[in-house]
Amino acid sequence: MRRKKGELTRGEEEVMHHIWNLKEATVNDIVENMADPKPKYTTVATFIKLLENKGFVDHYQMGKSYVFIPVVKRTEYAKVVVDSMISNYFEGSISKMLEYYTEREDISAEEIEAMANVVSNLKK
Numbered sequence: 001m002r003r004k005k006g007e008l009t010r011g012e013e014e015v016m017h018h019i020w021n022l023k024e025a026t027v028n029d030i031v032e033n034m035a036d037p038k039p040k041y042t043t044v045a046t047f048i049k050l051l052e053n054k055g056f057v058d059h060y061q062m063g064k065s066y067v068f069i070p071v072v073k074r075t076e077y078a079k080v081v082v083d084s085m086i087s088n089y090f091e092g093s094i095s096k097m098l099e100y101y102t103e104r105e106d107i108s109a110e111e112i113e114a115m116a117n118v119v120s121n122l123k124k
Contacts, residue, residue: 021033
């Protein structure tokens, strides 16, 4: 297996989300599922090649097409991204991150209650 290389670029991540959602996909499948204006086939193919080189996707051949499948689970990648965000923006502290979110003016009472429930359940 190829070596995984940290976080993805915005374009790589967008393509990866489509692969995760579709479970397996050709380049055409991915392009069809993208929002308008749709990127060029070659652009998506380039991102897939980068993802494959980074060890995020693999492929098998079906007829004349390559079908791409995720190697890295969405939850595995989410952990890397969230851990990086906490480290880079909140001094490695989850409580500082929660404090940041609870101080935002646009957070709903329901979201605050949900966070409190999560913390309460951790104590049990």
